[in-house]
Amino acid sequence: MQISAIDVFPVHLPMLQSFSISGGKVGDKNAGAPHVYVKVTTDDGIEGWGEARPSHRWSYETIETVVTTINNYFVDALKGVSIFALEEIHYIMDKQIASGITRGQPIAKAAIDMAVLDAIAKTIHQPIVHSWFTEPQNMITLSYLISVSNEEEAAEKARIAKAEGYSGVDVKIGINPGKDLAILKTIKEILPDVYFRVDANQAYHLKDAMRLCKGMEEIGISVFEQPLVAGDLIGHAKLREFTTIPIALDESIWTPADVVRAIQLSACDMIVIKVTKMGGLSRAKRCGDIAKAAGLELLGGGLTESSLGLYASAHLFQALDIATPVDLNGPLFLADDPSKEMAVIQEGKIQLPKGNGIGWIVDKKKLKQYSITV
Ligand SMILES: [Mg+2]
Known part of the structure:
Protein backbone atom coordinates (compact mmCIF):
# COMPACT_ATOMS: atom_id res chain seq x y z
CA MET A 1 0.00 0.00 0.00
CA ILE A 128 -13.65 7.86 6.21
CA VAL A 129 -15.41 8.45 9.56
CA HIS A 130 -14.61 4.89 10.57
CA SER A 131 -10.99 6.12 10.87
CA TRP A 132 -12.28 8.16 13.83
CA PHE A 133 -14.50 5.38 15.19
CA THR A 134 -17.78 7.12 14.44
CA GLU A 135 -20.68 6.28 12.18
CA PRO A 136 -21.43 8.30 9.02
CA GLN A 137 -24.23 10.82 9.20
CA ASN A 138 -26.49 11.98 6.41
CA MET A 139 -26.52 15.75 6.62
CA ILE A 140 -24.44 18.71 7.71
CA THR A 141 -26.08 21.99 8.79
CA LEU A 142 -24.53 25.13 7.30
CA SER A 143 -24.45 28.77 8.30
CA TYR A 144 -25.34 31.34 5.65
CA LEU A 145 -22.43 33.62 4.85
CA ILE A 146 -23.15 37.34 4.71
CA SER A 147 -20.33 39.58 3.49
CA VAL A 148 -21.72 43.05 2.72
CA SER A 149 -20.87 46.72 3.12
CA ASN A 150 -24.24 48.33 3.98
CA GLU A 151 -27.63 47.71 5.63
CA GLU A 152 -29.54 47.36 2.34
CA GLU A 153 -27.34 44.51 1.14
CA ALA A 154 -27.45 43.00 4.63
CA ALA A 155 -31.27 43.00 4.64
CA GLU A 156 -31.37 41.41 1.22
CA LYS A 157 -28.99 38.61 2.25
CA ALA A 158 -30.75 38.06 5.60
CA ARG A 159 -34.08 37.65 3.82
CA ILE A 160 -32.54 35.05 1.51
CA ALA A 161 -31.14 33.16 4.54
CA LYS A 162 -34.59 33.25 6.14
CA ALA A 163 -36.43 32.14 3.00
CA GLU A 164 -33.98 29.28 2.47
CA GLY A 165 -34.34 28.00 6.01
CA TYR A 166 -30.84 28.53 7.41
CA SER A 167 -30.48 28.11 11.17
CA GLY A 168 -27.23 30.08 11.40
CA VAL A 169 -25.45 33.05 9.82
CA ASP A 170 -21.79 33.91 9.56
CA VAL A 171 -21.43 37.66 9.11
CA LYS A 172 -18.13 39.10 7.90
CA ILE A 173 -17.46 42.52 9.41
CA GLY A 174 -14.66 45.07 9.06
CA ILE A 175 -15.37 45.44 5.33
CA ASN A 176 -16.97 48.85 5.99
CA PRO A 177 -16.20 49.28 9.72
CA GLY A 178 -18.40 52.37 10.24
CA LYS A 179 -21.41 50.27 9.23
CA ASP A 180 -20.67 47.12 11.26
CA LEU A 181 -23.25 47.61 14.01
CA ALA A 182 -25.94 48.84 11.62
CA ILE A 183 -25.37 45.77 9.43
CA LEU A 184 -25.53 43.39 12.40
CA LYS A 185 -28.68 45.06 13.78
CA THR A 186 -30.41 44.79 10.41
CA ILE A 187 -29.61 41.08 10.16
CA LYS A 188 -30.66 40.38 13.77
CA GLU A 189 -34.05 42.03 13.21
CA ILE A 190 -34.76 39.76 10.23
CA LEU A 191 -33.20 36.63 11.80
CA PRO A 192 -33.70 36.97 15.58
CA ASP A 193 -33.34 33.28 16.45
CA VAL A 194 -30.46 31.95 14.34
CA TYR A 195 -26.95 31.08 15.56
CA PHE A 196 -25.24 34.43 15.00
CA ARG A 197 -21.53 34.16 14.22
CA VAL A 198 -19.64 37.39 13.55
CA ASP A 199 -16.18 37.19 11.96
CA ALA A 200 -13.83 40.20 11.79
CA ASN A 201 -10.92 38.32 10.14
CA GLN A 202 -8.39 40.28 12.28
CA ALA A 203 -9.77 43.70 11.31
CA TYR A 204 -9.62 45.51 14.70
CA HIS A 205 -7.36 46.95 17.35
CA LEU A 206 -8.28 46.08 20.92
CA LYS A 207 -9.92 49.42 21.78
CA ASP A 208 -12.11 49.37 18.65
CA ALA A 209 -13.04 45.73 19.31
CA MET A 210 -14.06 46.66 22.89
CA ARG A 211 -16.28 49.46 21.61
CA LEU A 212 -17.80 47.10 19.06
CA CYS A 213 -18.46 44.45 21.73
CA LYS A 214 -20.60 46.88 23.73
CA GLY A 215 -22.85 47.40 20.71
CA MET A 216 -22.90 43.70 19.88
CA GLU A 217 -23.88 42.75 23.43
CA GLU A 218 -27.02 44.85 22.97
CA ILE A 219 -27.78 43.29 19.59
CA GLY A 220 -27.21 39.78 20.93
CA ILE A 221 -24.72 37.80 18.89
CA SER A 222 -23.60 34.23 19.56
CA VAL A 223 -19.83 34.50 19.03
CA PHE A 224 -17.22 37.06 17.94
CA GLU A 225 -14.56 35.44 15.77
CA GLN A 226 -10.98 36.64 15.31
CA PRO A 227 -11.45 40.30 16.19
CA LEU A 228 -7.70 41.09 16.47
CA VAL A 229 -4.56 40.18 14.53
CA ALA A 230 -3.64 36.51 14.64
CA GLY A 231 -0.56 36.93 16.84
CA ASP A 232 -2.30 38.95 19.56
CA LEU A 233 -3.41 36.24 21.98
CA ILE A 234 -2.94 38.59 24.96
CA GLY A 235 -5.27 41.13 23.34
CA HIS A 236 -7.88 38.43 22.77
CA ALA A 237 -7.56 37.39 26.42
CA LYS A 238 -8.16 41.02 27.49
CA LEU A 239 -11.16 41.31 25.19
CA ARG A 240 -12.54 38.07 26.57
CA GLU A 241 -12.31 39.49 30.10
CA PHE A 242 -14.06 42.65 28.95
CA THR A 243 -17.09 41.21 27.15
CA THR A 244 -19.79 38.64 27.78
CA ILE A 245 -19.68 37.59 24.10
CA PRO A 246 -17.76 34.34 23.57
CA ILE A 247 -14.52 34.91 21.64
CA ALA A 248 -13.45 32.46 18.93
CA LEU A 249 -10.00 32.21 17.36
CA ASP A 250 -9.52 31.21 13.74
CA GLU A 251 -6.44 32.76 12.06
CA SER A 252 -4.59 32.47 15.43
CA ILE A 253 -4.98 28.68 15.53
CA TRP A 254 -3.14 26.57 12.97
CA THR A 255 -1.45 23.82 14.98
CA PRO A 256 -1.96 21.76 18.15
CA ALA A 257 0.73 23.98 19.75
CA ASP A 258 -1.35 27.08 18.94
CA VAL A 259 -4.33 25.48 20.68
CA VAL A 260 -2.22 24.83 23.78
CA ARG A 261 -0.95 28.44 23.83
CA ALA A 262 -4.47 29.82 23.51
CA ILE A 263 -5.56 27.60 26.40
CA GLN A 264 -2.59 28.67 28.55
CA LEU A 265 -3.38 32.35 27.96
CA SER A 266 -7.18 31.95 28.31
CA ALA A 267 -7.38 33.71 24.97
CA CYS A 268 -10.65 32.25 23.70
CA ASP A 269 -13.85 30.35 24.41
CA MET A 270 -13.89 28.54 21.07
CA ILE A 271 -11.55 27.67 18.22
CA VAL A 272 -12.40 27.33 14.56
CA ILE A 273 -11.50 23.97 13.06
CA LYS A 274 -10.50 24.23 9.40
CA VAL A 275 -9.02 21.24 7.63
CA THR A 276 -6.87 23.16 5.19
CA LYS A 277 -5.27 25.72 7.52
CA MET A 278 -4.47 22.94 10.03
CA GLY A 279 -2.53 20.84 7.51
CA GLY A 280 -5.24 18.26 6.90
CA LEU A 281 -7.87 16.10 8.51
CA SER A 282 -5.53 14.33 10.93
CA ARG A 283 -4.01 17.48 12.44
CA ALA A 284 -7.36 19.28 12.51
CA LYS A 285 -8.75 16.33 14.48
CA ARG A 286 -5.87 16.63 16.94
CA CYS A 287 -6.47 20.40 17.37
CA GLY A 288 -10.15 19.71 18.01
CA ASP A 289 -9.47 16.96 20.53
CA ILE A 290 -7.03 19.14 22.52
CA ALA A 291 -9.42 22.10 22.57
CA LYS A 292 -12.34 19.90 23.67
CA ALA A 293 -10.25 18.34 26.42
CA ALA A 294 -9.55 21.85 27.76
CA GLY A 295 -13.25 22.71 27.77
CA LEU A 296 -13.24 24.92 24.68
CA GLU A 297 -16.06 24.74 22.16
CA LEU A 298 -15.46 24.09 18.47
CA LEU A 299 -16.73 25.92 15.43
CA GLY A 300 -16.48 24.43 11.94
CA GLY A 301 -15.20 26.45 9.02
CA GLY A 302 -13.61 26.26 5.62
CA LEU A 303 -11.95 28.36 2.96
CA THR A 304 -14.78 28.01 0.41
CA GLU A 305 -13.60 24.56 -0.59
CA SER A 306 -15.49 22.80 -3.34
CA SER A 307 -17.47 19.58 -2.78
CA LEU A 308 -14.38 17.44 -2.08
CA GLY A 309 -13.00 19.63 0.72
CA LEU A 310 -16.51 20.31 1.97
CA TYR A 311 -17.40 16.62 2.31
CA ALA A 312 -14.06 15.80 3.95
CA SER A 313 -14.49 18.66 6.45
CA ALA A 314 -18.11 17.76 7.14
CA HIS A 315 -17.17 14.16 7.97
CA LEU A 316 -14.55 15.43 10.43
CA PHE A 317 -16.88 17.97 12.03
CA GLN A 318 -19.35 15.20 12.72
CA ALA A 319 -16.62 13.06 14.23
CA LEU A 320 -15.70 16.04 16.46
CA ASP A 321 -19.36 16.47 17.38
CA ILE A 322 -19.59 20.11 16.27
CA ALA A 323 -23.21 21.00 16.93
CA THR A 324 -23.50 24.59 15.61
CA PRO A 325 -24.07 25.41 11.92
CA VAL A 326 -20.74 25.26 10.10
CA ASP A 327 -19.16 27.69 7.71
CA LEU A 328 -18.63 25.45 4.67
CA ASN A 329 -19.82 27.86 2.05
CA GLY A 330 -18.15 26.83 -1.22
CA PRO A 331 -21.52 25.99 -2.84
CA LEU A 332 -22.75 29.55 -2.11
CA PHE A 333 -20.01 30.92 -4.34
CA LEU A 334 -19.10 28.21 -6.85
CA ALA A 335 -21.05 27.70 -10.07
CA ASP A 336 -19.43 24.31 -10.68
CA ASP A 337 -16.63 22.01 -9.55
CA PRO A 338 -15.04 18.80 -10.86
CA SER A 339 -17.40 16.45 -8.99
CA LYS A 340 -19.65 13.82 -10.52
CA GLU A 341 -22.27 15.16 -8.12
CA MET A 342 -21.70 18.64 -6.73
CA ALA A 343 -22.74 19.41 -3.14
CA VAL A 344 -26.23 20.95 -3.11
CA ILE A 345 -27.63 23.09 -0.30
CA GLN A 346 -31.24 22.39 0.66
CA GLU A 347 -32.85 24.30 3.51
CA GLY A 348 -29.44 25.20 4.90
CA LYS A 349 -28.19 21.61 4.88
CA ILE A 350 -26.06 19.46 2.62
CA GLN A 351 -26.57 15.76 2.03
CA LEU A 352 -23.30 13.91 2.53
CA PRO A 353 -22.21 11.19 0.13
CA LYS A 354 -22.21 7.56 1.12
CA GLY A 355 -19.51 5.17 0.05
CA ASN A 356 -15.95 4.39 0.95
CA GLY A 357 -13.36 7.06 1.64
CA ILE A 358 -14.62 10.64 1.52
CA GLY A 359 -17.32 9.51 -0.89
CA TRP A 360 -16.35 12.08 -3.51
CA ILE A 361 -16.13 11.07 -7.16
CA VAL A 362 -14.08 13.09 -9.61
MG1 LIG B 1 -12.98 32.94 10.29
Whole structure:
Protein backbone atom coordinates (compact mmCIF):
# COMPACT_ATOMS: atom_id res chain seq x y z
CA MET A 1 0.00 0.00 0.00
CA GLN A 2 2.72 2.44 -0.98
CA ILE A 3 2.36 5.78 -2.67
CA SER A 4 3.33 5.26 -6.29
CA ALA A 5 2.27 8.63 -7.76
CA ILE A 6 1.03 12.05 -6.72
CA ASP A 7 -0.66 14.21 -9.35
CA VAL A 8 -1.52 17.87 -8.88
CA PHE A 9 -4.33 19.67 -10.71
CA PRO A 10 -4.57 23.46 -10.30
CA VAL A 11 -7.91 24.87 -11.50
CA HIS A 12 -9.91 28.06 -11.58
CA LEU A 13 -13.54 27.22 -10.80
CA PRO A 14 -16.40 29.37 -12.11
CA MET A 15 -18.04 31.49 -9.41
CA LEU A 16 -21.66 32.54 -8.90
CA GLN A 17 -20.55 35.68 -7.07
CA SER A 18 -17.37 37.29 -5.75
CA PHE A 19 -16.47 36.87 -2.09
CA SER A 20 -14.76 39.43 0.16
CA ILE A 21 -13.46 39.44 3.72
CA SER A 22 -11.96 42.37 5.64
CA GLY A 23 -8.60 41.73 3.89
CA GLY A 24 -10.07 42.00 0.38
CA LYS A 25 -11.47 39.66 -2.30
CA VAL A 26 -10.76 35.97 -1.68
CA GLY A 27 -12.69 34.95 -4.78
CA ASP A 28 -13.26 37.04 -7.90
CA LYS A 29 -16.16 36.14 -10.15
CA ASN A 30 -14.29 37.21 -13.29
CA ALA A 31 -11.04 35.41 -12.51
CA GLY A 32 -12.59 32.26 -10.96
CA ALA A 33 -11.69 30.62 -7.66
CA PRO A 34 -8.22 29.07 -7.18
CA HIS A 35 -8.41 25.41 -6.09
CA VAL A 36 -5.81 22.63 -6.27
CA TYR A 37 -6.82 18.95 -6.47
CA VAL A 38 -4.34 16.25 -5.55
CA LYS A 39 -4.53 12.58 -6.50
CA VAL A 40 -2.48 10.08 -4.50
CA THR A 41 -2.24 6.70 -6.26
CA THR A 42 -1.08 3.55 -4.46
CA ASP A 43 0.77 0.60 -5.97
CA ASP A 44 -2.54 -1.30 -5.71
CA GLY A 45 -4.20 1.25 -7.96
CA ILE A 46 -6.28 2.96 -5.25
CA GLU A 47 -6.83 6.68 -5.90
CA GLY A 48 -7.19 9.08 -2.97
CA TRP A 49 -8.25 12.67 -3.57
CA GLY A 50 -7.49 15.85 -1.65
CA GLU A 51 -8.14 19.56 -2.13
CA ALA A 52 -6.37 22.78 -1.23
CA ARG A 53 -8.04 26.17 -1.49
CA PRO A 54 -5.40 28.88 -1.04
CA SER A 55 -6.09 32.61 -0.92
CA HIS A 56 -3.37 35.25 -0.73
CA ARG A 57 -5.83 37.54 1.03
CA TRP A 58 -6.30 35.05 3.89
CA SER A 59 -2.77 33.63 4.33
CA TYR A 60 0.58 33.55 2.53
CA GLU A 61 -0.18 30.41 0.51
CA THR A 62 -1.14 30.85 -3.14
CA ILE A 63 -2.20 28.51 -5.93
CA GLU A 64 1.38 28.77 -7.25
CA THR A 65 3.02 27.84 -3.93
CA VAL A 66 0.65 24.90 -3.36
CA VAL A 67 1.53 23.47 -6.78
CA THR A 68 5.31 24.01 -6.55
CA THR A 69 5.48 22.87 -2.91
CA ILE A 70 3.81 19.56 -3.73
CA ASN A 71 5.48 18.98 -7.10
CA ASN A 72 9.01 20.10 -6.21
CA TYR A 73 9.28 19.08 -2.54
CA PHE A 74 6.70 16.39 -1.63
CA VAL A 75 6.19 14.12 -4.65
CA ASP A 76 9.61 12.43 -4.74
CA ALA A 77 9.98 12.43 -0.95
CA LEU A 78 6.65 10.63 -0.46
CA LYS A 79 6.91 8.02 -3.23
CA GLY A 80 7.27 4.53 -1.78
CA VAL A 81 5.91 5.51 1.66
CA SER A 82 3.01 3.40 2.98
CA ILE A 83 -0.31 5.27 3.03
CA PHE A 84 -0.92 3.81 6.49
CA ALA A 85 2.17 5.65 7.80
CA LEU A 86 0.31 8.96 7.99
CA GLU A 87 2.50 10.31 10.81
CA GLU A 88 5.58 9.54 8.75
CA ILE A 89 4.01 11.28 5.77
CA HIS A 90 3.56 14.41 7.91
CA TYR A 91 7.08 14.05 9.31
CA ILE A 92 8.48 13.96 5.77
CA MET A 93 6.38 16.96 4.66
CA ASP A 94 7.39 18.96 7.76
CA LYS A 95 11.03 18.12 7.14
CA GLN A 96 10.79 19.11 3.49
CA ILE A 97 8.98 22.40 4.24
CA ALA A 98 9.91 23.37 7.77
CA SER A 99 7.82 25.70 9.87
CA GLY A 100 9.72 28.71 11.17
CA ILE A 101 8.07 32.00 11.74
CA THR A 102 5.40 30.69 9.34
CA ARG A 103 3.44 27.47 9.67
CA GLY A 104 5.20 25.64 6.84
CA GLN A 105 2.52 25.72 4.12
CA PRO A 106 -0.27 23.74 5.81
CA ILE A 107 -2.74 24.30 2.96
CA ALA A 108 -0.52 22.35 0.54
CA LYS A 109 0.08 19.64 3.16
CA ALA A 110 -3.67 19.40 3.81
CA ALA A 111 -4.37 18.27 0.26
CA ILE A 112 -1.89 15.36 0.65
CA ASP A 113 -3.24 14.41 4.09
CA MET A 114 -6.82 14.41 2.76
CA ALA A 115 -5.88 12.31 -0.28
CA VAL A 116 -3.96 9.79 1.85
CA LEU A 117 -6.84 9.40 4.33
CA ASP A 118 -9.23 8.97 1.39
CA ALA A 119 -6.92 6.25 0.00
CA ILE A 120 -6.61 4.53 3.42
CA ALA A 121 -10.39 4.38 3.86
CA LYS A 122 -10.89 3.12 0.30
CA THR A 123 -8.19 0.48 0.82
CA ILE A 124 -9.99 -0.91 3.86
CA HIS A 125 -13.39 -0.46 2.12
CA GLN A 126 -14.76 1.86 4.82
CA PRO A 127 -16.24 5.37 4.96
CA ILE A 128 -13.65 7.86 6.21
CA VAL A 129 -15.41 8.45 9.56
CA HIS A 130 -14.61 4.89 10.57
CA SER A 131 -10.99 6.12 10.87
CA TRP A 132 -12.28 8.16 13.83
CA PHE A 133 -14.50 5.38 15.19
CA THR A 134 -17.78 7.12 14.44
CA GLU A 135 -20.68 6.28 12.18
CA PRO A 136 -21.43 8.30 9.02
CA GLN A 137 -24.23 10.82 9.20
CA ASN A 138 -26.49 11.98 6.41
CA MET A 139 -26.52 15.75 6.62
CA ILE A 140 -24.44 18.71 7.71
CA THR A 141 -26.08 21.99 8.79
CA LEU A 142 -24.53 25.13 7.30
CA SER A 143 -24.45 28.77 8.30
CA TYR A 144 -25.34 31.34 5.65
CA LEU A 145 -22.43 33.62 4.85
CA ILE A 146 -23.15 37.34 4.71
CA SER A 147 -20.33 39.58 3.49
CA VAL A 148 -21.72 43.05 2.72
CA SER A 149 -20.87 46.72 3.12
CA ASN A 150 -24.24 48.33 3.98
CA GLU A 151 -27.63 47.71 5.63
CA GLU A 152 -29.54 47.36 2.34
CA GLU A 153 -27.34 44.51 1.14
CA ALA A 154 -27.45 43.00 4.63
CA ALA A 155 -31.27 43.00 4.64
CA GLU A 156 -31.37 41.41 1.22
CA LYS A 157 -28.99 38.61 2.25
CA ALA A 158 -30.75 38.06 5.60
CA ARG A 159 -34.08 37.65 3.82
CA ILE A 160 -32.54 35.05 1.51
CA ALA A 161 -31.14 33.16 4.54
CA LYS A 162 -34.59 33.25 6.14
CA ALA A 163 -36.43 32.14 3.00
CA GLU A 164 -33.98 29.28 2.47
CA GLY A 165 -34.34 28.00 6.01
CA TYR A 166 -30.84 28.53 7.41
CA SER A 167 -30.48 28.11 11.17
CA GLY A 168 -27.23 30.08 11.40
CA VAL A 169 -25.45 33.05 9.82
CA ASP A 170 -21.79 33.91 9.56
CA VAL A 171 -21.43 37.66 9.11
CA LYS A 172 -18.13 39.10 7.90
CA ILE A 173 -17.46 42.52 9.41
CA GLY A 174 -14.66 45.07 9.06
CA ILE A 175 -15.37 45.44 5.33
CA ASN A 176 -16.97 48.85 5.99
CA PRO A 177 -16.20 49.28 9.72
CA GLY A 178 -18.40 52.37 10.24
CA LYS A 179 -21.41 50.27 9.23
CA ASP A 180 -20.67 47.12 11.26
CA LEU A 181 -23.25 47.61 14.01
CA ALA A 182 -25.94 48.84 11.62
CA ILE A 183 -25.37 45.77 9.43
CA LEU A 184 -25.53 43.39 12.40
CA LYS A 185 -28.68 45.06 13.78
CA THR A 186 -30.41 44.79 10.41
CA ILE A 187 -29.61 41.08 10.16
CA LYS A 188 -30.66 40.38 13.77
CA GLU A 189 -34.05 42.03 13.21
CA ILE A 190 -34.76 39.76 10.23
CA LEU A 191 -33.20 36.63 11.80
CA PRO A 192 -33.70 36.97 15.58
CA ASP A 193 -33.34 33.28 16.45
CA VAL A 194 -30.46 31.95 14.34
CA TYR A 195 -26.95 31.08 15.56
CA PHE A 196 -25.24 34.43 15.00
CA ARG A 197 -21.53 34.16 14.22
CA VAL A 198 -19.64 37.39 13.55
CA ASP A 199 -16.18 37.19 11.96
CA ALA A 200 -13.83 40.20 11.79
CA ASN A 201 -10.92 38.32 10.14
CA GLN A 202 -8.39 40.28 12.28
CA ALA A 203 -9.77 43.70 11.31
CA TYR A 204 -9.62 45.51 14.70
CA HIS A 205 -7.36 46.95 17.35
CA LEU A 206 -8.28 46.08 20.92
CA LYS A 207 -9.92 49.42 21.78
CA ASP A 208 -12.11 49.37 18.65
CA ALA A 209 -13.04 45.73 19.31
CA MET A 210 -14.06 46.66 22.89
CA ARG A 211 -16.28 49.46 21.61
CA LEU A 212 -17.80 47.10 19.06
CA CYS A 213 -18.46 44.45 21.73
CA LYS A 214 -20.60 46.88 23.73
CA GLY A 215 -22.85 47.40 20.71
CA MET A 216 -22.90 43.70 19.88
CA GLU A 217 -23.88 42.75 23.43
CA GLU A 218 -27.02 44.85 22.97
CA ILE A 219 -27.78 43.29 19.59
CA GLY A 220 -27.21 39.78 20.93
CA ILE A 221 -24.72 37.80 18.89
CA SER A 222 -23.60 34.23 19.56
CA VAL A 223 -19.83 34.50 19.03
CA PHE A 224 -17.22 37.06 17.94
CA GLU A 225 -14.56 35.44 15.77
CA GLN A 226 -10.98 36.64 15.31
CA PRO A 227 -11.45 40.30 16.19
CA LEU A 228 -7.70 41.09 16.47
CA VAL A 229 -4.56 40.18 14.53
CA ALA A 230 -3.64 36.51 14.64
CA GLY A 231 -0.56 36.93 16.84
CA ASP A 232 -2.30 38.95 19.56
CA LEU A 233 -3.41 36.24 21.98
CA ILE A 234 -2.94 38.59 24.96
CA GLY A 235 -5.27 41.13 23.34
CA HIS A 236 -7.88 38.43 22.77
CA ALA A 237 -7.56 37.39 26.42
CA LYS A 238 -8.16 41.02 27.49
CA LEU A 239 -11.16 41.31 25.19
CA ARG A 240 -12.54 38.07 26.57
CA GLU A 241 -12.31 39.49 30.10
CA PHE A 242 -14.06 42.65 28.95
CA THR A 243 -17.09 41.21 27.15
CA THR A 244 -19.79 38.64 27.78
CA ILE A 245 -19.68 37.59 24.10
CA PRO A 246 -17.76 34.34 23.57
CA ILE A 247 -14.52 34.91 21.64
CA ALA A 248 -13.45 32.46 18.93
CA LEU A 249 -10.00 32.21 17.36
CA ASP A 250 -9.52 31.21 13.74
CA GLU A 251 -6.44 32.76 12.06
CA SER A 252 -4.59 32.47 15.43
CA ILE A 253 -4.98 28.68 15.53
CA TRP A 254 -3.14 26.57 12.97
CA THR A 255 -1.45 23.82 14.98
CA PRO A 256 -1.96 21.76 18.15
CA ALA A 257 0.73 23.98 19.75
CA ASP A 258 -1.35 27.08 18.94
CA VAL A 259 -4.33 25.48 20.68
CA VAL A 260 -2.22 24.83 23.78
CA ARG A 261 -0.95 28.44 23.83
CA ALA A 262 -4.47 29.82 23.51
CA ILE A 263 -5.56 27.60 26.40
CA GLN A 264 -2.59 28.67 28.55
CA LEU A 265 -3.38 32.35 27.96
CA SER A 266 -7.18 31.95 28.31
CA ALA A 267 -7.38 33.71 24.97
CA CYS A 268 -10.65 32.25 23.70
CA ASP A 269 -13.85 30.35 24.41
CA MET A 270 -13.89 28.54 21.07
CA ILE A 271 -11.55 27.67 18.22
CA VAL A 272 -12.40 27.33 14.56
CA ILE A 273 -11.50 23.97 13.06
CA LYS A 274 -10.50 24.23 9.40
CA VAL A 275 -9.02 21.24 7.63
CA THR A 276 -6.87 23.16 5.19
CA LYS A 277 -5.27 25.72 7.52
CA MET A 278 -4.47 22.94 10.03
CA GLY A 279 -2.53 20.84 7.51
CA GLY A 280 -5.24 18.26 6.90
CA LEU A 281 -7.87 16.10 8.51
CA SER A 282 -5.53 14.33 10.93
CA ARG A 283 -4.01 17.48 12.44
CA ALA A 284 -7.36 19.28 12.51
CA LYS A 285 -8.75 16.33 14.48
CA ARG A 286 -5.87 16.63 16.94
CA CYS A 287 -6.47 20.40 17.37
CA GLY A 288 -10.15 19.71 18.01
CA ASP A 289 -9.47 16.96 20.53
CA ILE A 290 -7.03 19.14 22.52
CA ALA A 291 -9.42 22.10 22.57
CA LYS A 292 -12.34 19.90 23.67
CA ALA A 293 -10.25 18.34 26.42
CA ALA A 294 -9.55 21.85 27.76
CA GLY A 295 -13.25 22.71 27.77
CA LEU A 296 -13.24 24.92 24.68
CA GLU A 297 -16.06 24.74 22.16
CA LEU A 298 -15.46 24.09 18.47
CA LEU A 299 -16.73 25.92 15.43
CA GLY A 300 -16.48 24.43 11.94
CA GLY A 301 -15.20 26.45 9.02
CA GLY A 302 -13.61 26.26 5.62
CA LEU A 303 -11.95 28.36 2.96
CA THR A 304 -14.78 28.01 0.41
CA GLU A 305 -13.60 24.56 -0.59
CA SER A 306 -15.49 22.80 -3.34
CA SER A 307 -17.47 19.58 -2.78
CA LEU A 308 -14.38 17.44 -2.08
CA GLY A 309 -13.00 19.63 0.72
CA LEU A 310 -16.51 20.31 1.97
CA TYR A 311 -17.40 16.62 2.31
CA ALA A 312 -14.06 15.80 3.95
CA SER A 313 -14.49 18.66 6.45
CA ALA A 314 -18.11 17.76 7.14
CA HIS A 315 -17.17 14.16 7.97
CA LEU A 316 -14.55 15.43 10.43
CA PHE A 317 -16.88 17.97 12.03
CA GLN A 318 -19.35 15.20 12.72
CA ALA A 319 -16.62 13.06 14.23
CA LEU A 320 -15.70 16.04 16.46
CA ASP A 321 -19.36 16.47 17.38
CA ILE A 322 -19.59 20.11 16.27
CA ALA A 323 -23.21 21.00 16.93
CA THR A 324 -23.50 24.59 15.61
CA PRO A 325 -24.07 25.41 11.92
CA VAL A 326 -20.74 25.26 10.10
CA ASP A 327 -19.16 27.69 7.71
CA LEU A 328 -18.63 25.45 4.67
CA ASN A 329 -19.82 27.86 2.05
CA GLY A 330 -18.15 26.83 -1.22
CA PRO A 331 -21.52 25.99 -2.84
CA LEU A 332 -22.75 29.55 -2.11
CA PHE A 333 -20.01 30.92 -4.34
CA LEU A 334 -19.10 28.21 -6.85
CA ALA A 335 -21.05 27.70 -10.07
CA ASP A 336 -19.43 24.31 -10.68
CA ASP A 337 -16.63 22.01 -9.55
CA PRO A 338 -15.04 18.80 -10.86
CA SER A 339 -17.40 16.45 -8.99
CA LYS A 340 -19.65 13.82 -10.52
CA GLU A 341 -22.27 15.16 -8.12
CA MET A 342 -21.70 18.64 -6.73
CA ALA A 343 -22.74 19.41 -3.14
CA VAL A 344 -26.23 20.95 -3.11
CA ILE A 345 -27.63 23.09 -0.30
CA GLN A 346 -31.24 22.39 0.66
CA GLU A 347 -32.85 24.30 3.51
CA GLY A 348 -29.44 25.20 4.90
CA LYS A 349 -28.19 21.61 4.88
CA ILE A 350 -26.06 19.46 2.62
CA GLN A 351 -26.57 15.76 2.03
CA LEU A 352 -23.30 13.91 2.53
CA PRO A 353 -22.21 11.19 0.13
CA LYS A 354 -22.21 7.56 1.12
CA GLY A 355 -19.51 5.17 0.05
CA ASN A 356 -15.95 4.39 0.95
CA GLY A 357 -13.36 7.06 1.64
CA ILE A 358 -14.62 10.64 1.52
CA GLY A 359 -17.32 9.51 -0.89
CA TRP A 360 -16.35 12.08 -3.51
CA ILE A 361 -16.13 11.07 -7.16
CA VAL A 362 -14.08 13.09 -9.61
CA ASP A 363 -15.38 14.18 -12.99
CA LYS A 364 -12.15 14.03 -14.98
CA LYS A 365 -13.63 15.91 -17.94
CA LYS A 366 -14.47 18.89 -15.74
CA LEU A 367 -11.11 18.69 -13.98
CA LYS A 368 -9.47 19.12 -17.40
CA GLN A 369 -11.93 21.80 -18.46
CA TYR A 370 -11.11 24.08 -15.49
CA SER A 371 -7.37 23.35 -15.35
CA ILE A 372 -4.86 26.21 -15.51
CA THR A 373 -1.11 26.40 -15.87
CA VAL A 374 0.76 28.03 -12.98
MG1 LIG B 1 -12.98 32.94 10.29
